[in-house]
Amino acid sequence: MGSLPSNTSHSLSTYLDKAHVQYNQKHPQSRENHVEACRYMPGGNTRTVLHTTPFPLTIDLGRDCHLTTVDGIRYVDFLGEYTAGIYGHSHPVIKDAVQMALESGWNYGGHNPLEPQLARRVCERFPAVELVRFVNSGTEANMMAIATAVAYTGKKKVLLFNKGYHGSTISGNTSAINLPHEFVVGTYNDVEGTEDLVRSLLPSAKDTLAAILVEPMLGSGGCYAGTPRFLGSLRKLAEDANALLIFDEVMTSRLHYRGLGSQTGVTPDLMTLGKWVGGGMSFGAFGGRRDIMALYDPRSGSLQHPGTFNNNVFTMAAGIAGCDLLTADKLGALNHLGDSMRQQIERVLSTRAIQGTLPAGPVTDDMQSPQHPRCPPKMFVSGVGSLMAIHFAGPDRDLLQGLFFHHMLESGVYLAPRGFIALNIVLTEEHIAQFVQAVEGFCDKYDRFLIW
Structure with missing residues (x-):
């Protein structure tokens, strides 16, 4: 050499x-x-x-x-819109669903009957998701998941990993457009190094660490799969620190009917999803444990989560059609x-x-x-x-x-x-x-x- x-x-x-x-x-x-x-x-x-x-x-x-x-x-x-285009282009099933939505009108300023239908499909498909909320992109989904963890735990530090990409404002580098969270960056697939990093948090991880955010396989970072040992170690670190483990499956949820993370034997507290789940339209979702997601129940006057297009009829219709189209087989x-x-x-x-x-x-x-x-x-x-x-x-x-x-x-x-x-x-x-x-x-x- x-x-x-x-x-x-x-x-x-x-x-x-x-x-x-x-x-x-x-x-x-x-x-x-x-x-x-x-x-x-x-x-x-x-x-x-x-x-x-x-x-x-x-x-x-x-x-x-x-x-x-x-x-x-x-x-x-062979690019597939960077994973969002899993259906190819102008798929007739997606096209028909959008056309039907178009004929019914849009910008309701109210609920529509398609929302619970898509939500049910997401929760039934991904075992880690007991309750779900919709957003407009994978970036938004990860932003909301982090915010949820900070609110739920009352702590501020977020562990993520080099070469990780969680949207335009969250990455494992020092980009000036990163959200101003207290990010701590570890090395992906390095079990011992990550354990040492978490132990080094002061005064302790239990006092400071709100969440661990990780992709089961690095997507934009090069398609390097996380080992079961690595992902399993993150589960234990999160539990020991009373932090939330978040799987960013914006890309990787298409790698198995239940999501790639489901194949590792590791269950996250929260999970994020991206545009392919919305039929390739502008879409994102975050969901997880019922007790955590209940923070957003408007009946209890807790966390606010607005968004004009969170439930837009085009995405709801395309998402239902897409989820039905992408069977396990x-x-x-x-x-x-x-x-x-x-x-x-x-x-x-x-x-x-x-x-x-x-x-x-x-x-x-x-x-x-x-x-x-x-x-x-x-x-x-x-x-x-x-x-x-x-x-x-x-x-x-x-x-x-x-x-x-x-x-x-x-x-x-x-x-x-x-x-x-x-x-x-x-x-x-x-x-x-x-x-x-x-x-x-x-x-x-x-x-x-x-x-x-």
Whole structure:
């Protein structure tokens, strides 16, 4: 193991420059749209994750598992709206439900008969949720879950983890837009380190720790699954500190019919959910133990929780339709398809001596460095079921990630620039084969850059 030859970065930069030129030539209308957007929005952007170098694609049609840009180029969608698009695009069941809601009117300023129907489906599906409340996004759901824990326990510190993402205002870093809670940041999958961290809280965790917020699998942080031992240790730490354990399943609740956390044998006190539960519409939910959620019972005059669109009829209708559509069998089949896809990618990498999987251990911020003790492969895949990510390691990992993104676009595949993948229920084995074949093509073209 060692540093790559000094000319490697130059060679990769040359390849990436050529890819950008080709991209510019192929997407003139997307470029024009971006230039126009830059006149009115900073960087032409109102959602940071969609930014792409040299400019983002502009999409104006989604059908089944395909997206078509304003330049008329069609892609197979492997991004799945960052997990919210599990139903594919314009699914007739969802579309019909929204159309029916449209015909009944909206903005009631009152209750509608769809609310309890969706709430019942959520509570019956997820055993940890005895009572539930609706919000408009996963970010809101996690904000409310934290606020609930602070109110319930009377304490202020919140333990979360590096590489964790819980919405635009809650992450395991020092972002200036983080909510001003007293966050304590641990290392994901590090049992002993987390125990030491909690013991170090002063005057004690029992006096200060309100909640532990964790994803059963890091989603945006790279699709690294939490080990049962790690998640189980968090349950015990929460109990010992009289704190609440919150599972953020905004993304991972789609990885099993009962949520990914249910497969670990660990039951949280609160659980948060995201847009796929609302049929892919603007939606979030937080729920959990009855005694905790009872704080929001308006009959007792306790915690307030307003929100004009918390119960909007479009989301309620789409959510009911979506939950009925995603049966245990259908969700199981989708996650089996994802497991198969990941295994095929690993075989492609291993047959080329690229390895393809990262050795187990704590998820650290430097784990893609060649100096990391576990010596990561130059290219590897991680994930569970229908969610996964393709990573690169080493000093040139950003160049390789950019090349991979543009190579996949040239192969007719749309995914996140950072390599994140979320399958939808419309994808078939044929689409998976197309993706795997594109990965093979990338490995064959750039093989000399992919082995230490």
